[in-house]
Structures are given as C-alpha cells and as structure tokens.
Amino acid sequence: MLDLLVGALVYSNLLALMAVGLSLALITCRVSNFAHGDFAMVGVYVAYTLSVVAGLTPYAWIPAAFAFGGLVSLLAYLLVFEPLRERTDLVTLMVVSMALDMVLRYSLHVYADLMQQWLRVYTRLFMFDDFLVEAAGSRLPGVLPASTAVVAALLASLYVLLYKTRVGVAMRAAIENPGLAEALGVSVRRVFALSWFLSGALAATAGVFLPFRIMVSPDTGWSMLLPTFAAVTVGGIGSLGGSVLGAYLIGFSETVLAYQLAQVGISTAYRPLLTFAAIIVTLLVYPRGLSGLWSGKGWSLRRRS
Amino acid sequence: MTSDDLLFLAKNVSKSFGGLVALDKVTVAVPEGALTLMIGPNGSGKTTFLQVACGVLKPDSGALLFAGRNVTGLPPYARFRLGIVTTFQIPRLFPSLSVLENVLLAAQKVRESPLSLLSSRKGERDLVERAFEVLKLLSLDRVWDKPARALSGGQMKLLELARALVSEPKLLLLDEPLAGVNPALAGEIMQFLSKVRREKGVAMLLVEHRLDIALKHADYVYVLHHGRVISEGSPEAVVEDPLVAKAYLGE
Ligand SMILES: Nc1ncnc2c1ncn2[C@@H]1O[C@H](COP(=O)(O)OP(=O)(O)OP(=O)(O)O)[C@@H](O)[C@H]1O
Numbered sequence: 001m002l003d004l005l006v007g008a009l010v011y012s013n014l015l016a017l018m019a020v021g022l023s024l025a026l027i028t029c030r031v032s033n034f035a036h037g038d039f040a041m042v043g044v045y046v047a048y049t050l051s052v053v054a055g056l057t058p059y060a061w062i063p064a065a066f067a068f069g070g071l072v073s074l075l076a077y078l079l080v081f082e083p084l085r086e087r088t089d090l091v092t093l094m095v096v097s098m099a100l101d102m103v104l105r106y107s108l109h110v111y112a113d114l115m116q117q118w119l120r121v122y123t124r125l126f127m128f129d130d131f132l133v134e135a136a137g138s139r140l141p142g143v144l145p146a147s148t149a150v151v152a153a154l155l156a157s158l159y160v161l162l163y164k165t166r167v168g169v170a171m172r173a174a175i176e177n178p179g180l181a182e183a184l185g186v187s188v189r190r191v192f193a194l195s196w197f198l199s200g201a202l203a204a205t206a207g208v209f210l211p212f213r214i215m216v217s218p219d220t221g222w223s224m225l226l227p228t229f230a231a232v233t234v235g236g237i238g239s240l241g242g243s244v245l246g247a248y249l250i251g252f253s254e255t256v257l258a259y260q261l262a263q264v265g266i267s268t269a270y271r272p273l274l275t276f277a278a279i280i281v282t283l284l285v286y287p288r289g290l291s292g293l294w295s296g297k298g299w300s301l302r303r304r305s
Numbered sequence: 306m307t308s309d310d311l312l313f314l315a316k317n318v319s320k321s322f323g324g325l326v327a328l329d330k331v332t333v334a335v336p337e338g339a340l341t342l343m344i345g346p347n348g349s350g351k352t353t354f355l356q357v358a359c360g361v362l363k364p365d366s367g368a369l370l371f372a373g374r375n376v377t378g379l380p381p382y383a384r385f386r387l388g389i390v391t392t393f394q395i396p397r398l399f400p401s402l403s404v405l406e407n408v409l410l411a412a413q414k415v416r417e418s419p420l421s422l423l424s425s426r427k428g429e430r431d432l433v434e435r436a437f438e439v440l441k442l443l444s445l446d447r448v449w450d451k452p453a454r455a456l457s458g459g460q461m462k463l464l465e466l467a468r469a470l471v472s473e474p475k476l477l478l479l480d481e482p483l484a485g486v487n488p489a490l491a492g493e494i495m496q497f498l499s500k501v502r503r504e505k506g507v508a509m510l511l512v513e514h515r516l517d518i519a520l521k522h523a524d525y526v527y528v529l530h531h532g533r534v535i536s537e538g539s540p541e542a543v544v545e546d547p548l549v550a551k552a553y554l555g556e
C-alpha cells in the first residue's frame with residue numbers, strides 16, 4: 001500500500017513538470033507538442049551519460065539535464081515553431097511537432113547506439129540506482145523526496161518568475177495578446193524563446209527521475225505523452241495551475257485504478273485506457289477543465305482573442 | 306519650419322486595402338514638442354495613418370522618418386523603443402493583467418535586468434514608483450491591483466494613456482483619446498496632455514473629433530478626406546477653409 005502511494009506521488013511529480021512544460025508550448029505557440037516526451041528523454045540521456053563518464057549520481061546532473069533539455073527545446077522553437085507562428089493552423093503545427101518527434105526520437109536512438117559502443121553500458125532498458133531514506137519506520141526510495149523537492153522548487157520559481165519579475169509580466173502579456181505586446185516594445189520572440197526553454201528544461205528534469213522508477217529507452221518519452229496530455233486537458237487547456245492539479249489527479253487515479261484492475265485480474269496493459277477515458281470525459285463534460293472552476297483567476301494564463 | 310526641429314515626417318505615404326485607397330500620398334510633419342492635430346470625417350484614413358506611423362500596418366509606398374532616421378522598415382516594438390508610442394481608438398489592454406502590470410509593461414526600455422524582482426532592486430522600485438505617480442495623476446492609483454478587465458470604459462482609456470506616458474515617449478500618437486469620455490474629464494485629459502507636452506517636451510500627433518476641446522491646444526492641423534490631406538495650417542486657417550467645411554458637410 002505504501003509502495004502504491006510512493007509510486008503515485010513520484011509519478012504525479014513527474015507528470016506535473018511534464019504538463020507545465022507542455023502547457024507553456026501550448027499557450028505560446030498553440031502547439032500540441034508531440035515532441036515534448038523527447039525533451040524528457042534528452043534529460044535522461046544527458047544525466048545518464050554524465051553519471052557514467054564523470055561519476056556521481058544522476059541526481060547531481062539535474063542542472064545539466066535542465067539546461068540541455070531547455071536548449072533543445074529552444075532550438076525547436078527558433079528553427080521550427082517561431083517561423084510558423086501566427087502563420088499556420090493548429091493541425092499543421094501538430095503534424096510538424098510529430099515530425100519533430102520523429103527526428104528527435106531517432107536521433108536519440110542513434111545516440112544510444114553510439115553511447116553503447118563508446119561507454120560499453122546498456123543504453124536501452126536501463127534503470128538508475130536509487131538511494132534509500134529512512135522515514136516513519138519504513139524505507140522509502142530517494143526519488144520520492146528528491147522529485148518532490150525539485151518539483152516544489154521549480155514550480156515556486158516559475159511562479160515568482162511569472163508574477164514578480166518584469167520579464168514575467170512581459171511573458172504573460174505576450175501570451176495574452178502577442179500583437180499588442182509587440183506594439184508595446186516587448187520582443188515576443190524573446191519571451192516566447194524563454195518559455196520554450198523552460199518547457200524543454202522542465203521536461204528534461206522530469207526525465208531524470210524516470211529511470212529511478214521504470215526501465216527506459218528512447219521511445220519511453222512517447223509513452224509519457226498520453227498521461228501528460230491528459231493532465232493538461234483535465235487541468236484546463238492553457239492554465240499552468242490547472243496543469244499541476246491535473247497532473248496529480250491523473251497520476252493518482254491512474255496508479256490507483258490500475259492497481260484496482262490488477263486486483264480483479266485485469267491486465268495493467270489497459271492502463272492507458274483509463275487515461276484516454278479521462279481526456280474524453282473532460283472534453284465531453286467540462287471542456288474548460290479544473291481551471292475553469294476558478295475561471296481565469298489565479299495561476300491561469302490563457303490567450304484571449 | 307527648418308528641418309532640424311522636425312521630429313517626425315511621413316512622406317507620400319500610401320496604403321490600400323484591396324481596392325480601397327485608405328491613404329493617398331499623405332505627407333505629415335510633426336516638429337519637436339509640437340501638438341499636431343489630425344481631423345477628418347469618418348473613414349477618411351486617420352486611424353490607418355496612425356497605424357502606419359507606429360508600424361502596425363506597412364505602407365504600400367512612402368517613407369517615415371523619425372529623428373532623422375528612416376524607420377519605414379522597423380517593426381512596432383523597435384519604433385516603440387525609439388519613442389514612438391501609440392494609444393488606440395478602442396483601448397487595447399491586457400484584461401487579465403493588473404492595472405499596475407499593464408503600465409509596468411510599457412516601461413521595458415529602462416535598462417535593468419529584466420529578471421530582478423519587482424520589489425527588491427532599487428531600479429525596479431523606482432520604476433514601480435514612477436508607474437504609481439502616473440497612475441495617481443490619472444486617478445487610477447486606487448485600482449492599481451485590479452485586473453484591467455474590471456475597469457470602466459473611461460478608466461480603460463486613462464489606463465492606456467498612463468501606459469503610454471510611463472514609457473517616456475518622444476512622439477505620442479493618440480487616436481481619439483477623448484471619444485466616449487464625459488466633457489469634464491475630456492477637458493481635464495486635454496489639459497493634462499498639454500501639460501505633459503510643455504513640461505516634458507513630448508511631441509503629439511492627435512486624432513480627435515471633438516474640435517471644441519482639442520482645437521485650441523493645437524499648433525498645427527491636418528485635414529484628411531478620402532485618404533488625402535485636403536487642408537493644413539494653423540487651427541484658425543483650417544477652420545475657415547471652405548474645402549474643410551465641404552468635406553464635413555458633404556458626407
Ligand atoms: N484593416 C482594414 N481592412 C480593410 N479596410 C480597412 C481596414 N482598416 C480601415 N479600412 C478602411 O479604410 C478607410 C479608412 O479607415 P480609418 O479607420 O483609417 O478611418 P478613420 O479616419 O480613422 O475613421 P474614424 O473617424 O471613423 O475612426 C475606411 O474606409 C475603412 O473602412
């Protein structure tokens with residue numbers, strides 16, 4: 001039972017970072033970014049490579065994963081999505097992001113092969129060694145406190161950035177009305193570039209925690225997409241606060257329901273079904289999602305017009 | 306007028322929307338520190354001209370000079386940074402940002418690290434203080450933390466003006482700042498603009514229908530009709546020009 005709880009919490013932490021990152025791409029360029037999972041895998045391979053080459057636990061390499069994942073995402077924005085901004089429709093953007101996913105995913109596959117030859121380690125279906133912490137008379141995996149602390153710190157920093165700094169004001173303005181922000185001296189390109197950097201950086205950070213729980217390969221990022229989209233949809237598309245709430249809702253219900261199914265002898269392979277159901281039910285019943293409940297107040301960024 | 310005291314010059318600017326010629330070789334000059342008024346019947350091209358001047362619209366032909374520099378190809382934010390600042394006929398605000406944030410946004414020119422906290426660093430605090438001063442002048446200080454969407458129509462106009470002023474413009478392009486404002490407040494706004502011009506030397510190009518209030522503050526007047534300048538000169542001269550009366554009455 002404790003295992004279940006720990007699993008749900010770690011999974012939700014990870015989803016929260018993923019979902020906030022995905023939302024940032026959505027509210028700036030209206031891209032349902034199918035390459036978002038690959039940013040997470042970039043984080044995995046950065047932390048893995050550095051911990052093999054330079055030693056230290058992968059946790060120590062979170063800042064490097066953050067920076068590198070951010071960089072990849074920034075390049076995706078500058079080279080692909082910025083030139084298309086305001087110039088094409090949502091479906092095209094989605095298809096373009098699928099193409100980008102292919103490019104990144106197969107680049108990761110190539111990298112995994114090279115890394116295997118170069119460092120003589122398994123680069124597919126590997127896991128990271130975790131440490132254990134004693135708490136309340138039981139032993140917990142270190143990824144629980146580590147991921148919780150990192151998520152709390154990153155989300156708090158993001159909040160401060162958006163609401164207490166001048167660039168945050170500019171970012172929110174550019175999201176709400178890019179044309180007007182531009183006319184008022186905001187370089188929309190620059191603040192969106194920052195948003196995209198953060199989008200990839202958050203995903204890559206989430207990625208580092210993944211191999212502490214499950215075996216990963218370059219394709220694992222793709223399978224993270226579904227629950228991430230579910231979290232964003234349930235939370236209310238376009239709301240960062242909603243995405244966080246949605247992540248914990250999806251994270252917990254998915255873990256607990258999959259456990260229940262297993263109890264009555266139904267395979268956990270049906271787990272994605274629950275997630276899909278969450279997306280469909282939200283869109284049918286209450287498309288504005290959780291953030292619709294507090295209707296635009298609080299941590300809700302949304303493009304009007 | 307010599308060419309050194311000229312701040313802004315639009316030379317032979319033309320702009321068409323499909324077949325409709327909205328601006329036809331319009332030439333307008335705004336000297337340093339002057340209040341230049343642009344009038345004309347509805348649909349004569351005044352708003353289009355301001356949008357070309359601030360860069361929202363690209364002219365089909367013609368050139369725009371600002372402080373001796375060709376700005377024709379510059380995007381809106383670059384012109385804003387040079388000091389060309391616009392207020393729109395229908396206030397354009399960020400509804401979910403607070404009143405203060407709407408104003409602060411326009412103060413991006415101040416060279417401080419954009420990442421420093423608004424409350425911590427000295428430069429940032431000064432900025433907030435300056436924003437508050439402007440808000441106070443326009444009696445918006447009591448609603449500083451309200452989202453802009455909660456303001457009345459008149460307050461929205463004032464907020465847009467506050468945003469323009471805090472950015473320390475060199476040239477203010479004002480599109481009907483008095484429209485929809487009650488006569489007492491309209492008089493006050495006009496006084497206020499005059500004062501800003503006198504004290505800070507901000508040049509203004511004002512588009513306004515309410516001649517009773519605006520005319521006496523103007524140095525020079527341009528009259529647009531069907532996208533053409535049909536008359537220009539001192540307020541007295543323009544009012545007496547029979548072409549102008551015909552343009553207004555003929556519609
Ligand atoms: N974006 C646009 N697309 C097509 N036509 C336009 C556009 N903007 C303006 N027009 C047309 O150009 C002409 C000039 O319009 P403009 O808004 O500049 O007039 P105005 O002098 O500001 O009028 P008003 O006093 O009513 O504000 C009008 O005939 C208008 O219909």
Ligand SMILES: [Mg+2]
Nearest residue numbers: 351352353394
């Ligand atoms: Mg107009």
